[in-house]
Amino acid sequence: RKYVVRKAFKDYLPERNDFEIVDEVIPALNDGEFLVKAEYISVDPYMRSFADGRDVPYDQFGFQVGKVVDSRNSHYPADIHVVSHSGWRDFSVLTAEPDPMFNVTPYRPHTGSLPISLAIGALGMPGITAYLGLTEICDPKENETVCVTSAGGAVGSLVGQIAKLKGCTVIGFAGSDHKVNMLLNELGFDYAFNYKTTNVKEALNSTGNIDCYFDNVGGELAKIILGNMKEHGRVAICGSISTYGKKSRRKALKAPVSVKMEAFSFTQWDITKQQAAVSQLRDWLESGAIKAKETITNGFEELPDTLLAMLKGENVGKAVVKV
Ligand code: NDP
Numbered sequence: 001r002k003y004v005v006r007k008a009f010k011d012y013l014p015e016r017n018d019f020e021i022v023d024e025v026i027p028a029l030n031d032g033e034f035l036v037k038a039e040y041i042s043v044d045p046y047m048r049s050f051a052d053g054r055d056v057p058y059d060q061f062g063f064q065v066g067k068v069v070d071s072r073n074s075h076y077p078a079d080i081h082v083v084s085h086s087g088w089r090d091f092s093v094l095t096a097e098p099d100p101m102f103n104v105t106p107y108r109p110h111t112g113s114l115p116i117s118l119a120i121g122a123l124g125m126p127g128i129t130a131y132l133g134l135t136e137i138c139d140p141k142e143n144e145t146v147c148v149t150s151a152g153g154a155v156g157s158l159v160g161q162i163a164k165l166k167g168c169t170v171i172g173f174a175g176s177d178h179k180v181n182m183l184l185n186e187l188g189f190d191y192a193f194n195y196k197t198t199n200v201k202e203a204l205n206s207t208g209n210i211d212c213y214f215d216n217v218g219g220e221l222a223k224i225i226l227g228n229m230k231e232h233g234r235v236a237i238c239g240s241i242s243t244y245g246k247k248s249r250r251k252a253l254k255a256p257v258s259v260k261m262e263a264f265s266f267t268q269w270d271i272t273k274q275q276a277a278v279s280q281l282r283d284w285l286e287s288g289a290i291k292a293k294e295t296i297t298n299g300f301e302e303l304p305d306t307l308l309a310m311l312k313g314e315n316v317g318k319a320v321v322k323v
Helices: 116-120 125-138 154-165 177-185 200-207 219-226 271-287 300-311
Strands: 002-005 019-022 034-042 064-071 081-084 091-094 145-149 169-174 191-194 210-215 229-237 260-263 294-298 318-322
Touching (some): 019 300, 034 081, 081 116, 125 229, 145 219, 177 191, 200 219, 219 229, 300 318
Parallel strands (some): 145 169, 210 229, 229 260
Antiparallel strands (some): 034 091
């Protein structure tokens, strides 16, 4: 089975009916091919932003981790786990070719003793994004102040914890009191605020100005935070979820003169750097230095609603579906 997007959800939040489950016949494998049965499928913000301008119908793209159940490729033998960008499908016939969207070749995840679901979370694309976006672009120094938005989510929750390990003071903004409590009491953030119920400017007056801002949301919230940067601050533009599906999306943010602002994609770093990031994250997770939060929903049928729930902020940490 796979999901096909039937109706373009450009200007509104996606609905369950925009997606259709289509049965697929699994063909006999050719040389070089292998069959993967999905175990965890990812829902991510780019499923909305990349929907913009795309002609329907299209197969819903996305990362998943699954097990090889049949193989005619000796590099991908039966029983190993594989991460691939093969979309919302329960069975995928794959080759060693990279996917056209991210140029990612199906690969064996290295989750060690940790849950395999983390291969598409803290030890996958979101983890790599958090680690390399923060360390390479913001490059926070000890005693600096780091601010992150969507701080209770997959990327943001890791960014804040990594910044704490670097000896920084960390400020997080998130959309619920539950997330704020988790950031303060479980993940070690110094300050956390509910941006929906707090005057953000006043909150930042109470924390002091910021050296590094890791922007996951764009829009008004980012604008206010950019007004509270220190001289020579650094801003990593990771995403702008508050603007996805809106006309204002393309409006660029402006940083104060002495502040370095850089947009990035996790794909800009080569595989060696990405693997080093994963290895560091795994060490930290195994030693308990950081925590990987996940919201796991059960059932292939729940994929569209899980995407919608994530876009509305109902997830804590990485949103994934167990199939
Ligand atoms: P999250 O786990 O953070 O989930 C998305 C969260 O966005 C929601 O839980 C919600 O949290 C928040 N949100 C939704 N609408 C708004 C809004 N209007 N204003 C503020 N926050 C909102 O997702 P990810 O960690 O996977 O992704 C975070 C960001 O990173 C996204 O912008 C994404 O596009 C980007 N990204 C970029 C990558 C890159 O290579 N540059 C790679 C991966 C992700 P809340 O309750 O706080 O509102």
